[in-house]
Amino acid sequence: MKVLVTGASGFIGSYLCQFLLQQGHQVIAVTRTLTDEMQSTLPNAEWMVGDVLDANFPQLTCSADAIIHLAAANDIISKNPNAGIELSVIGTRNLLQFAVNNKIPKFVFYSTLQVYGTELFGEVKDDAAIKCESDYGLNHFLAEEYVAFFNRKFGLQTAVVRPSNIYGPMTFSTVNRWTLVPGCFCKEIIEKQTITLLSSGNQYRNFISLQELSTATLSIIKELNAVHQVFNVASKHYFTIREVAEKVKNAYEKISGNAANVIVKSDQPIDSNKFVINLDNLYQTGFQSSVDSFEIDLEIEKLLKQLS
Numbered sequence: 001m002k003v004l005v006t007g008a009s010g011f012i013g014s015y016l017c018q019f020l021l022q023q024g025h026q027v028i029a030v031t032r033t034l035t036d037e038m039q040s041t042l043p044n045a046e047w048m049v050g051d052v053l054d055a056n057f058p059q060l061t062c063s064a065d066a067i068i069h070l071a072a073a074n075d076i077i078s079k080n081p082n083a084g085i086e087l088s089v090i091g092t093r094n095l096l097q098f099a100v101n102n103k104i105p106k107f108v109f110y111s112t113l114q115v116y117g118t119e120l121f122g123e124v125k126d127d128a129a130i131k132c133e134s135d136y137g138l139n140h141f142l143a144e145e146y147v148a149f150f151n152r153k154f155g156l157q158t159a160v161v162r163p164s165n166i167y168g169p170m171t172f173s174t175v176n177r178w179t180l181v182p183g184c185f186c187k188e189i190i191e192k193q194t195i196t197l198l199s200s201g202n203q204y205r206n207f208i209s210l211q212e213l214s215t216a217t218l219s220i221i222k223e224l225n226a227v228h229q230v231f232n233v234a235s236k237h238y239f240t241i242r243e244v245a246e247k248v249k250n251a252y253e254k255i256s257g258n259a260a261n262v263i264v265k266s267d268q269p270i271d272s273n274k275f276v277i278n279l280d281n282l283y284q285t286g287f288q289s290s291v292d293s294f295e296i297d298l299e300i301e302k303l304l305k306q307l308s
Contacts (some may be wrong), residue, residue: 002026003221004062004104006052006095007070008045009038011180012110012210013173016068017042019214028064030071052091058098066106066221067099069216072143076179078136088139089146096150103151106157106224108217109147111140113162113232113277119203120250120275126230144230151228159220161230164277166232167299168210169306181205181241182296185248186303195249196263201242204272208235209299212291219287234277237293242295251300255308 003020007013008029017027023045029045030052031038039047052056052071071091078084092109099107113120114137115130132138144160151158166181178187185195216233239247245262252260 001066001221002028002064004030004048004064004067005070006030009033009035009172009174010046010074011168011170011175011177012166012213013068013070014038014042014175015168015210016070016214018171019211020218021109023214024098027064030223031056034091035172035174037174041172052095053087054094057094058101060098060102062098062102062104063298064102064104066108066224067095067104068217068221069107069109071095072110073136073139074177075136078134078139081135082166084135084139085142088143093146096146096156099156100150100154106149106221107147108159108161108218108221108224109143110145111160111162113164113234115141115144115162117133119273120277121273122228123276124232125277125278126232126281130275132150148228155226157224157226159224159229159231161217161220162230162232163213164206164208164232166210166213167207167296169299169302173303181207182248182300183303185245186300188306189248189252190304193247193252193258193260194263195245195260196265196290197242197245198265199241200267201240201245201264201270202269202271203241203243204274205244206234206238206277207244207296208233208237209291209295212289213293215290216282216285216287219285220282223285229281231282232277232279233282235291236278236289237291237296238276239296240272247297248300248304251297251304255301255304
Protein backbone atom coordinates (compact mmCIF):
# COMPACT_ATOMS: atom_id res chain seq x y z
CA MET A 1 0.00 0.00 0.00
CA LYS A 2 1.21 3.50 -0.84
CA VAL A 3 0.37 5.99 1.93
CA LEU A 4 0.74 9.77 1.88
CA VAL A 5 1.38 11.20 5.37
CA THR A 6 1.06 14.91 6.14
CA GLY A 7 2.86 16.34 9.14
CA ALA A 8 5.67 13.90 8.41
CA SER A 9 8.26 16.03 10.19
CA GLY A 10 6.21 16.13 13.39
CA PHE A 11 6.04 14.00 16.54
CA ILE A 12 3.42 11.47 15.38
CA GLY A 13 3.94 11.75 11.63
CA SER A 14 7.66 11.04 11.68
CA TYR A 15 7.19 7.91 13.78
CA LEU A 16 4.24 6.77 11.66
CA CYS A 17 6.26 7.09 8.45
CA GLN A 18 9.02 4.98 9.99
CA PHE A 19 6.48 2.40 11.18
CA LEU A 20 4.77 2.10 7.78
CA LEU A 21 8.10 1.64 6.01
CA GLN A 22 9.07 -1.08 8.47
CA GLN A 23 5.76 -2.81 7.72
CA GLY A 24 6.65 -2.93 4.02
CA HIS A 25 4.46 -0.06 2.79
CA GLN A 26 5.47 2.79 0.51
CA VAL A 27 5.38 6.25 2.09
CA ILE A 28 5.03 9.72 0.62
CA ALA A 29 6.07 12.04 3.45
CA VAL A 30 4.72 15.58 3.18
CA THR A 31 6.55 18.39 4.98
CA ARG A 32 6.95 22.14 4.60
CA THR A 33 10.71 21.91 5.22
CA LEU A 34 12.96 18.99 4.30
CA THR A 35 16.29 18.47 6.09
CA ASP A 36 19.23 16.14 5.52
CA GLU A 37 18.42 14.45 8.84
CA MET A 38 14.90 13.60 7.71
CA GLN A 39 16.16 12.09 4.46
CA SER A 40 18.89 10.08 6.18
CA THR A 41 16.56 8.84 8.95
CA LEU A 42 13.87 7.76 6.47
CA PRO A 43 15.92 6.97 3.33
CA ASN A 44 13.18 4.82 1.78
CA ALA A 45 10.49 7.49 1.97
CA GLU A 46 9.44 9.59 -0.99
CA TRP A 47 9.39 13.22 0.14
CA MET A 48 6.95 15.89 -0.99
CA VAL A 49 7.69 19.47 0.06
CA GLY A 50 4.46 21.42 0.31
CA ASP A 51 2.13 23.39 2.56
CA VAL A 52 -1.50 22.27 2.90
CA LEU A 53 -2.41 25.95 3.41
CA ASP A 54 -1.16 26.83 -0.06
CA ALA A 55 -4.17 27.57 -2.25
CA ASN A 56 -2.50 25.60 -5.05
CA PHE A 57 -1.96 22.47 -2.96
CA PRO A 58 -5.13 20.70 -4.24
CA GLN A 59 -3.80 21.02 -7.80
CA LEU A 60 -0.62 19.06 -7.06
CA THR A 61 -0.52 15.60 -8.62
CA CYS A 62 0.22 12.40 -6.77
CA SER A 63 -0.62 8.70 -6.86
CA ALA A 64 -1.41 6.93 -3.55
CA ASP A 65 -3.80 4.44 -2.00
CA ALA A 66 -4.48 6.36 1.22
CA ILE A 67 -3.83 9.62 3.06
CA ILE A 68 -3.14 9.96 6.78
CA HIS A 69 -3.61 13.61 7.69
CA LEU A 70 -1.64 14.82 10.71
CA ALA A 71 -0.93 18.43 9.70
CA ALA A 72 -3.61 19.95 11.93
CA ALA A 73 -3.04 22.48 14.72
CA ASN A 74 -1.50 21.04 17.87
CA ASP A 75 -2.22 22.40 21.35
CA ILE A 76 0.47 25.07 21.02
CA ILE A 77 -0.63 26.46 17.63
CA SER A 78 -4.24 26.36 18.81
CA LYS A 79 -3.46 29.01 21.43
CA ASN A 80 -3.76 31.38 18.47
CA PRO A 81 -7.42 30.77 17.47
CA ASN A 82 -7.01 32.15 13.94
CA ALA A 83 -3.92 30.07 13.20
CA GLY A 84 -5.53 26.97 14.72
CA ILE A 85 -8.70 27.25 12.66
CA GLU A 86 -6.79 28.07 9.47
CA LEU A 87 -4.46 25.07 9.70
CA SER A 88 -6.98 22.54 10.98
CA VAL A 89 -9.97 23.56 8.85
CA ILE A 90 -8.65 25.20 5.68
CA GLY A 91 -5.63 22.90 5.54
CA THR A 92 -7.83 19.83 5.93
CA ARG A 93 -10.24 21.00 3.25
CA ASN A 94 -7.36 21.61 0.83
CA LEU A 95 -6.06 18.11 1.46
CA LEU A 96 -9.49 16.56 1.01
CA GLN A 97 -9.82 18.31 -2.34
CA PHE A 98 -6.31 17.09 -3.19
CA ALA A 99 -7.49 13.52 -2.48
CA VAL A 100 -10.53 13.94 -4.74
CA ASN A 101 -8.50 15.51 -7.55
CA ASN A 102 -5.95 12.68 -7.44
CA LYS A 103 -8.54 9.91 -6.96
CA ILE A 104 -6.93 8.77 -3.69
CA PRO A 105 -9.75 6.65 -2.19
CA LYS A 106 -8.92 6.50 1.53
CA PHE A 107 -8.55 9.39 3.98
CA VAL A 108 -7.79 9.19 7.72
CA PHE A 109 -7.81 12.36 9.83
CA TYR A 110 -6.17 12.55 13.25
CA SER A 111 -8.40 14.45 15.65
CA THR A 112 -8.40 14.32 19.47
CA LEU A 113 -10.40 12.93 22.38
CA GLN A 114 -10.71 16.53 23.56
CA VAL A 115 -13.75 16.93 21.29
CA TYR A 116 -15.56 15.19 24.19
CA GLY A 117 -14.27 17.71 26.72
CA THR A 118 -11.13 18.48 28.69
CA GLU A 119 -11.89 16.15 31.61
CA LEU A 120 -13.57 12.87 30.69
CA PHE A 121 -15.98 10.94 32.93
CA GLY A 122 -17.71 7.57 32.72
CA GLU A 123 -17.72 5.51 29.53
CA VAL A 124 -16.64 7.48 26.46
CA LYS A 125 -18.07 5.96 23.27
CA ASP A 126 -17.20 7.23 19.81
CA ASP A 127 -20.77 8.49 19.39
CA ALA A 128 -20.71 10.40 22.70
CA ALA A 129 -21.92 13.99 22.73
CA ILE A 130 -19.41 16.54 21.44
CA LYS A 131 -18.42 18.98 24.18
CA CYS A 132 -15.46 21.04 22.97
CA GLU A 133 -14.05 23.14 25.80
CA SER A 134 -10.95 24.50 24.06
CA ASP A 135 -9.96 25.98 20.70
CA TYR A 136 -7.81 22.89 20.20
CA GLY A 137 -10.78 20.55 20.52
CA LEU A 138 -13.09 22.79 18.49
CA ASN A 139 -10.85 23.34 15.48
CA HIS A 140 -10.32 19.58 15.25
CA PHE A 141 -14.06 18.95 15.39
CA LEU A 142 -14.66 21.49 12.61
CA ALA A 143 -12.08 19.64 10.52
CA GLU A 144 -13.87 16.36 11.31
CA GLU A 145 -17.04 17.81 9.83
CA TYR A 146 -15.26 18.57 6.56
CA VAL A 147 -13.99 14.97 6.42
CA ALA A 148 -17.53 13.64 6.86
CA PHE A 149 -18.81 16.14 4.26
CA PHE A 150 -16.33 14.90 1.64
CA ASN A 151 -17.41 11.34 2.36
CA ARG A 152 -21.03 12.25 1.63
CA LYS A 153 -20.37 14.49 -1.37
CA PHE A 154 -17.49 12.72 -3.15
CA GLY A 155 -17.59 9.17 -1.82
CA LEU A 156 -14.17 9.26 -0.13
CA GLN A 157 -13.65 6.36 2.27
CA THR A 158 -13.01 8.38 5.41
CA ALA A 159 -12.27 7.90 9.08
CA VAL A 160 -11.58 10.15 12.05
CA VAL A 161 -9.11 8.94 14.67
CA ARG A 162 -9.49 10.38 18.17
CA PRO A 163 -6.41 9.33 20.15
CA SER A 164 -5.73 9.66 23.85
CA ASN A 165 -2.49 11.05 25.34
CA ILE A 166 0.39 9.95 23.11
CA TYR A 167 3.92 9.21 24.28
CA GLY A 168 7.08 7.96 22.61
CA PRO A 169 10.43 8.96 21.14
CA MET A 170 11.26 12.03 19.05
CA THR A 171 12.28 10.66 15.63
CA PHE A 172 14.07 13.83 14.49
CA SER A 173 16.11 16.33 16.52
CA THR A 174 13.82 19.05 15.11
CA VAL A 175 10.75 17.51 16.81
CA ASN A 176 10.06 19.56 19.94
CA ARG A 177 7.06 18.14 21.76
CA TRP A 178 8.54 18.24 25.23
CA THR A 179 5.38 19.97 26.44
CA LEU A 180 3.53 16.63 26.45
CA VAL A 181 3.31 14.30 29.46
CA PRO A 182 5.56 12.46 30.24
CA GLY A 183 8.12 14.32 28.11
CA CYS A 184 7.67 17.60 30.01
CA PHE A 185 8.35 15.79 33.29
CA CYS A 186 11.48 14.19 31.83
CA LYS A 187 12.78 17.57 30.68
CA GLU A 188 12.15 19.25 34.04
CA ILE A 189 13.72 16.49 36.11
CA ILE A 190 16.85 16.47 33.93
CA GLU A 191 17.21 20.25 34.30
CA LYS A 192 16.11 20.74 37.93
CA GLN A 193 15.96 17.30 39.60
CA THR A 194 12.36 18.13 40.47
CA ILE A 195 8.90 17.77 38.94
CA THR A 196 6.46 20.50 39.97
CA LEU A 197 2.73 19.80 39.75
CA LEU A 198 0.62 22.95 39.93
CA SER A 199 -2.43 20.77 40.66
CA SER A 200 -2.92 17.70 42.85
CA GLY A 201 -2.07 15.45 39.92
CA ASN A 202 -5.22 13.41 40.55
CA GLN A 203 -6.43 13.95 36.98
CA TYR A 204 -6.95 10.57 35.34
CA ARG A 205 -5.58 10.02 31.82
CA ASN A 206 -5.20 7.28 29.23
CA PHE A 207 -1.76 6.97 27.63
CA ILE A 208 -1.05 5.29 24.30
CA SER A 209 2.36 4.69 22.76
CA LEU A 210 3.28 5.78 19.25
CA GLN A 211 3.78 2.12 18.41
CA GLU A 212 0.27 1.09 19.47
CA LEU A 213 -1.27 4.16 17.83
CA SER A 214 0.48 3.37 14.54
CA THR A 215 -0.63 -0.27 14.67
CA ALA A 216 -4.23 0.83 15.27
CA THR A 217 -4.08 3.32 12.39
CA LEU A 218 -2.93 0.64 9.97
CA SER A 219 -5.80 -1.62 11.08
CA ILE A 220 -8.26 1.22 10.48
CA ILE A 221 -6.97 2.01 6.98
CA LYS A 222 -7.31 -1.59 5.86
CA GLU A 223 -10.98 -1.71 6.92
CA LEU A 224 -12.19 1.60 5.47
CA ASN A 225 -15.35 1.43 3.38
CA ALA A 226 -18.05 3.71 2.01
CA VAL A 227 -19.38 4.53 5.50
CA HIS A 228 -17.66 7.41 7.32
CA GLN A 229 -16.36 6.11 10.65
CA VAL A 230 -15.09 7.53 13.95
CA PHE A 231 -12.59 5.63 16.06
CA ASN A 232 -11.56 6.27 19.63
CA VAL A 233 -7.96 5.07 19.84
CA ALA A 234 -6.54 4.43 23.28
CA SER A 235 -4.71 1.79 25.28
CA LYS A 236 -5.77 -0.34 28.22
CA HIS A 237 -3.53 1.70 30.51
CA TYR A 238 -4.82 4.53 32.71
CA PHE A 239 -2.76 6.58 35.17
CA THR A 240 -3.14 9.79 37.13
CA ILE A 241 -0.78 12.65 36.32
CA ARG A 242 0.78 12.15 39.76
CA GLU A 243 1.45 8.47 39.01
CA VAL A 244 3.23 9.37 35.77
CA ALA A 245 5.33 11.98 37.60
CA GLU A 246 6.36 9.31 40.11
CA LYS A 247 7.27 6.96 37.25
CA VAL A 248 9.55 9.64 35.78
CA LYS A 249 11.11 10.27 39.19
CA ASN A 250 11.82 6.56 39.73
CA ALA A 251 13.26 6.16 36.24
CA TYR A 252 15.49 9.22 36.66
CA GLU A 253 16.84 7.99 40.01
CA LYS A 254 17.47 4.53 38.51
CA ILE A 255 19.38 5.91 35.51
CA SER A 256 21.27 8.79 37.13
CA GLY A 257 21.77 7.55 40.69
CA ASN A 258 20.66 11.00 41.88
CA ALA A 259 17.73 11.80 44.15
CA ALA A 260 14.78 13.79 42.82
CA ASN A 261 11.48 15.14 44.13
CA VAL A 262 7.90 15.51 42.98
CA ILE A 263 6.51 18.79 44.36
CA VAL A 264 2.71 19.07 44.56
CA LYS A 265 1.47 22.68 44.78
CA SER A 266 -2.26 22.10 45.24
CA ASP A 267 -4.79 19.65 46.67
CA GLN A 268 -7.19 20.30 43.76
CA PRO A 269 -8.80 18.39 42.23
CA ILE A 270 -9.35 16.18 45.26
CA ASP A 271 -10.99 13.33 43.33
CA SER A 272 -9.93 11.63 40.10
CA ASN A 273 -12.11 11.90 36.98
CA LYS A 274 -12.46 8.14 36.44
CA PHE A 275 -13.43 7.16 32.90
CA VAL A 276 -13.03 4.37 30.37
CA ILE A 277 -12.69 4.81 26.61
CA ASN A 278 -14.90 2.48 24.60
CA LEU A 279 -12.87 0.85 21.81
CA ASP A 280 -15.53 -1.40 20.25
CA ASN A 281 -15.22 0.18 16.80
CA LEU A 282 -11.44 -0.14 16.87
CA TYR A 283 -11.57 -3.82 17.88
CA GLN A 284 -13.94 -4.53 14.98
CA THR A 285 -11.07 -3.71 12.60
CA GLY A 286 -9.16 -6.71 13.98
CA PHE A 287 -6.82 -4.54 16.09
CA GLN A 288 -5.38 -6.25 19.15
CA SER A 289 -3.27 -4.47 21.72
CA SER A 290 0.16 -5.97 22.28
CA VAL A 291 1.56 -3.30 24.60
CA ASP A 292 2.09 -4.17 28.26
CA SER A 293 1.43 -1.73 31.10
CA PHE A 294 5.17 -1.29 31.71
CA GLU A 295 5.69 0.04 28.17
CA ILE A 296 5.35 3.60 29.46
CA ASP A 297 8.15 2.95 31.97
CA LEU A 298 10.46 1.79 29.17
CA GLU A 299 9.60 4.80 27.02
CA ILE A 300 10.22 7.17 29.95
CA GLU A 301 13.71 5.70 30.32
CA LYS A 302 14.31 6.20 26.58
CA LEU A 303 13.16 9.83 26.78
CA LEU A 304 15.45 10.50 29.75
CA LYS A 305 18.40 9.00 27.90
CA GLN A 306 17.53 10.98 24.77
CA LEU A 307 17.54 14.22 26.81
CA SER A 308 20.75 13.29 28.56
